[in-house]
Each structure stands twice: as C-alpha cells, then as structure tokens.
C-alpha cells in the first residue's frame with residue numbers, strides 16, 4: 001500500500017490534468033470497441049500494449065484467459081461477455097494469452113496445485129486444451145500450450161448466445177493473440193495459414209485487410 005498511495009497522488013495531481021477532457025467525456029458513458037479477454041498476470045498491461053485510452057477496451061481477466069463454455073460456470077465471465085456484446089456493442093473480441101503463463105504451466109502439471117484447490121477447479125475449463133496437446137504427435141513447450149489454449153477459448157466464447165448472434169449478424173469479429181512480454185511482441189493467429197504470425201508480419205498484412213485474422 002505504501003507504494004500505491006504515492007501513485008494515487010501522482011495520478012490525480014499530474015496525470016489526470018493532462019487528460020482531463022477525456023476523463024470528463026467518459027462520464028457520459030462508455031463505447032469500447034473491443035472486448036479483451038486476457039490473463040490476470042501482473043505482467044500484462046492491456047492499455048499499454050495496445051496503446052489505447054481509457055474507454056476503448058472492455059477487459060475481462062482471469063487466470064489463464066479462460067472462457068468457460070456458456071452455462072458451465074457461475075463466474076462473472078458470462079455476464080461480462082453478454083454486457084460487452086449486447087449491452088455495449090463491441091465490434092471486436094480478442095482472446096489474448098501470454099508467454100510464461102503460470103495457469104497454463106499448472107494445466108500441464110508443471111505447478112503443484114495441492115494448496116490451490118480453487119485454481120485447480122478453475123482450470124477444469126481448460127481441460128480441452130490439455131487434451132488437444134496430449135493428442136499432438138510431437139513434443140511441446142509451454143508456449144505451444146498457451147497458443148492452443150487461446151484457440152480453445154475462442155471456440156468457447158462462440159458458445160455464448162450473445163456472441164454467436166453477433167457473429168452471425170456480422171457485428172463482431174474474434175481474434176486470437178499471444179503476447180510475449182519479454183520481447184514486447186503480440187502474435188496474431190491467421191486462420192488461413194493456421195499459425196500465429198509475429199507482429200511485423202501482422203502489421204504488413206493488416207494494412208491490406210485486418211479481417212483475414214478474424215476467427
């Protein structure tokens with residue numbers, strides 16, 4: 001807390017005045033363009049890595065950027081997704097995993113969860129990821145699990161009625177990202193090539209047509 005209080009003071013006295021008009025306009029309501037579902041990991045700063053302002057991203061975070069299939073969980077993800085899609089009308093849904101994800105390490109048995117029963121219970125929503133990895137004929141690394149898990153969660157989010165309806169009407173697009181905080185790069189999944197493209201290739205391709213990355 002000793003570290004936080006000076007930050008609060010610095011924000012209200014120095015940062016807020018520089019963007020006062022933006023914050024005042026946000027008091028009229030929010031119109032985020034993107035629902036970003038990512039991990040709770042402290043090394044991810046959504047607004048920083050996407051270079052967006054307050055009001056642009058509606059963010060859902062949990063351990064492992066997991067989206068339980070519709071009806072499978074009593075958590076808040078269902079309500080948040082419905083509100084973002086039907087209530088706020090976001091036009092993009094991004095599932096973003098990240099390098100060195102502890103939740104994914106735990107999923108593959110690399111972390112002992114005996115003293116973390118709630119985490120163990122939560123990760124059952126990612127069992128499909130584990131099963132998919134076990135069917136691979138080649139050895140895999142943690143980063144492979146992270147990448148696969150994002151694709152599994154993309155399938156899960158499509159089971160939510162608000163999302164499936166919005167997709168069928170062409171109002172929403174879904175994207176799969178993996179952020180590597182140690183390099184500052186975000187890889188984007190290309191459904192045609194069936195692989196993640198590094199940032200540099202994504203920039204070149206997205207100038208032509210960003211919809212090629214929609215899932």
Ligand SMILES: [Zn+2]
Nearest residue numbers: 039041101102
């Ligand atoms: Zn994580």
